[in-house]
Amino acid sequence: TKYAFPGIELLKVQKDFVPLVSKEEHERILQPFREKERELQKRHDELASKRKSLEDEKAKLDKKIKSAPETERAALTEQNQELYLQIEDVRKKVRTASEALEKHTKSTPAVPDAYAVQDGKPADARIQIKGDPDRKGDVAPRKFLDLLGGQRLNATNQSGRLELANWIADAKNPLTPRVIVNRVWHYHFGAGLVRTPSDFGTRGLPPSHPELLDHLALRFMDGGWSLKKLHREILLSRTYQMSSDDNEAALEADPDNTLLWRVNRLRLDAESLRDTLMFVSGTLDLTPMNEAHPFPPQNKWEFTQHHPFKDVYTSRHRSVYLMSKRLTALPYLQTFDGADPNANTSARDSSVTPLQALYFMNNEFVHEQAGKFAERIVKTKQDDRARLDWAFEMALGRPPSREERKRVEQFLAQPRVVKVNSKSDEATLAQWTSVARVLFRMNEFLYLD
Numbered sequence: 001t002k003y004a005f006p007g008i009e010l011l012k013v014q015k016d017f018v019p020l021v022s023k024e025e026h027e028r029i030l031q032p033f034r035e036k037e038r039e040l041q042k043r044h045d046e047l048a049s050k051r052k053s054l055e056d057e058k059a060k061l062d063k064k065i066k067s068a069p070e071t072e073r074a075a076l077t078e079q080n081q082e083l084y085l086q087i088e089d090v091r092k093k094v095r096t097a098s099e100a101l102e103k104h105t106k107s108t109p110a111v112p113d114a115y116a117v118q119d120g121k122p123a124d125a126r127i128q129i130k131g132d133p134d135r136k137g138d139v140a141p142r143k144f145l146d147l148l149g150g151q152r153l154n155a156t157n158q159s160g161r162l163e164l165a166n167w168i169a170d171a172k173n174p175l176t177p178r179v180i181v182n183r184v185w186h187y188h189f190g191a192g193l194v195r196t197p198s199d200f201g202t203r204g205l206p207p208s209h210p211e212l213l214d215h216l217a218l219r220f221m222d223g224g225w226s227l228k229k230l231h232r233e234i235l236l237s238r239t240y241q242m243s244s245d246d247n248e249a250a251l252e253a254d255p256d257n258t259l260l261w262r263v264n265r266l267r268l269d270a271e272s273l274r275d276t277l278m279f280v281s282g283t284l285d286l287t288p289m290n291e292a293h294p295f296p297p298q299n300k301w302e303f304t305q306h307h308p309f310k311d312v313y314t315s316r317h318r319s320v321y322l323m324s325k326r327l328t329a330l331p332y333l334q335t336f337d338g339a340d341p342n343a344n345t346s347a348r349d350s351s352v353t354p355l356q357a358l359y360f361m362n363n364e365f366v367h368e369q370a371g372k373f374a375e376r377i378v379k380t381k382q383d384d385r386a387r388l389d390w391a392f393e394m395a396l397g398r399p400p401s402r403e404e405r406k407r408v409e410q411f412l413a414q415p416r417v418v419k420v421n422s423k424s425d426e427a428t429l430a431q432w433t434s435v436a437r438v439l440f441r442m443n444e445f446l447y448l449d
Contacts, residue, residue, distance in 0.1 A: 001159075002120035007304040011098075013105045014301060017113035029109050040104055044097040051090045058083045106299035122159040171225075175200065177217040181230065182207075185216070186347065188234055190264040198346040208258050239263075244449045266448045267350050270336035271319035277365075277440065278316070280394055281372035285316040293323050335359055360441045367433075370440060374432035378425070384412055387432070395439040408435060 005015045019026040061083060065076045127137035142160050143152045144167070153160050168176055179200065186192035193213045196204035207213045216230070223229040234240055242263045250261040257264060268276060278284035293313045303309045310328050315321060322330070326341045335355050339345035360366050373391075381387040388408055392400045400408065412431055439445060 002118050004115050004117070006308075007301070009304055009306065011102060011105075012302060012304050013102060014115070014298065015105070015108075018116045018118045020112040020114060026111060029111050033104075033107075033109055037101070037104060040097065040101045044094065044101050047090060047094045047097050051087065051094055054083060054087045054090060058087060108298065119159045119161070122157065171221065174217070177220050177225070178213055180227075181213060181216045181220055183346070184227065184230055185234065188231075188240060189260070190266045190350075198344065209260075267446055268448065269348060270333045270338040271322075273336060273446065274319050274332070276445075277369045281369040281436075282376050283316055283369065283372050284318065286318070289315070289317045289321040332359075332365075357441070360437070366437070366440060370436035371429075371433050373436040374429050377432050377436070378429055384409065388435075391432075391435065391439065395436075396442065396444045398444075411435070 002016065004017050005013075007014045021029075058080065061076065061080050065073055065080060068076055122142070124139050124141050126139050129135040129137045141152065143150055144164075153163055167173065170176075178194075179197070182192040182194050183197055186197050193209050194200060194205060194207045198204075216233070219233065220226075220230050239260050240263065242261075244263050244265045247261065250259075254261060275284060301309075308327055310325070312330070313323055324341050329338065329341060333339075335353075336359075337349045337351055339348060373395075376394075377387050377391050381390050385405075388405060389399050392398060392404075411434070
């Protein structure tokens with residue numbers, strides 16, 4: 001595998017990116033630039049070599065002066081001084097050449113590319129006996145697992161990634177549609193028909209409904225591998241539309257709900273929770289995000305291997321468009337069990353922690369969304385009763401109960417401590433902001449029933 005060069009402290013330049021255009025087009029754009037780069041590199045290397053030769057010569061002369069007779073030292077010292085001046089002059093030229101090379105490298109022509117890995121020089125590896133790289137065993141030819149056919153690679157000059165991808169996506173491969181269907185089912189029901197979504201092998205659990213899994217996989221393939229059709233078929237099913245209420249007899253017979261006698265109660269995942277907060281508050285931008293994140297131009301990048309990229313770009317778009325960094329995950333996503341960007345996360349945790357409650361009580365983002373929601377409540381309806389109905393329907397999808405209405409009306413009727421010279425609508429807005437924060441902290445807002 002060939003990695004992109006991330007830059008070092010003395011040369012903050014990244015290179016060896018993966019081109020997103022044809023090889024011929026890539027070479028045509030970069031050829032003049034590379035010729036100039038080779039000239040500058042040659043000039044830099046020649047000066048660096050000359051500097052080293054002069055420094056070696058001076059080191060020998062220093063040693064010679066120490067052991068030379070008194071009558072010869074004056075002449076040798078003068079020669080040493082001249083050598084020193086030459087070295088300083090060459091050092092300046094090396095520094096200038098290095099700066100010119102860095103400046104030229106930062107002026108790389110704009111080519112569509114990606115900061116990613118690519119195939120290096122693939123070769124068959126030898127087995128390392130007991131994992132010891134110094135104890136070589138037989139050559140292990142690059143091919144598929146014998147259990148899955150054992151086919152050899154057709155192209156010997158490639159790593160095999162492309163052929164593996166083609167094999168996985170092959171319409172005749174019966175494993176792939178089962179895995180895809182199971183993943184989609186998993187995220188709608190909280191558990192897949194195979195409850196080990198990344199392991200369909202002997203160490204994984206068998207499917208609870210093998211005929212259903214095969215049926216959906218066949219329907220998926222017959223539907224042109226359309227995920228939209230698959231979602232529609234699952235969501236319109238009676239199984240998905242069942243209540244999440246418990247049934248004592250069914251709970252005793254099947255406590256894990258393996259037979260799907262009810263729908264599992266699911267907490268919104270981190271991304272859906274953020275989107276819901278912003279949707280209710282009216283701040284979510286539902287338009288497709290067709291522009292890239294505002295990364296600075298490459299010639300202004302200052303991050304290196306030891307000082308990596310850590311910028312954060314806020315967005316009003318859906319969470320699917322948020323930038324994901326492997327080194328530093330967003331604290332919000334960590335708090336609400338977001339996926340680990342360093343690993344394949346086939347099934348997320350669904351924890352309940354004090355940090356999550358404290359987030360909804362104190363976080364500035366939640367307070368901002370509550371304020372925006374309050375503005376919508378106050379502007380949309382004219383009286384408190386209508387406002388309360390609208391707020392509950394927007395946040396929870398139902399009207400308030402008699403007890404909830406009574407408690408909110410008592411809260412709204414309480415005298416409020418307000419700032420001097422504040423307007424009455426500011427006090428009203430503050431009251432409804434408090435109501436909004438309460439609605440956001442209710443289990444009904446966080447969970448799907």
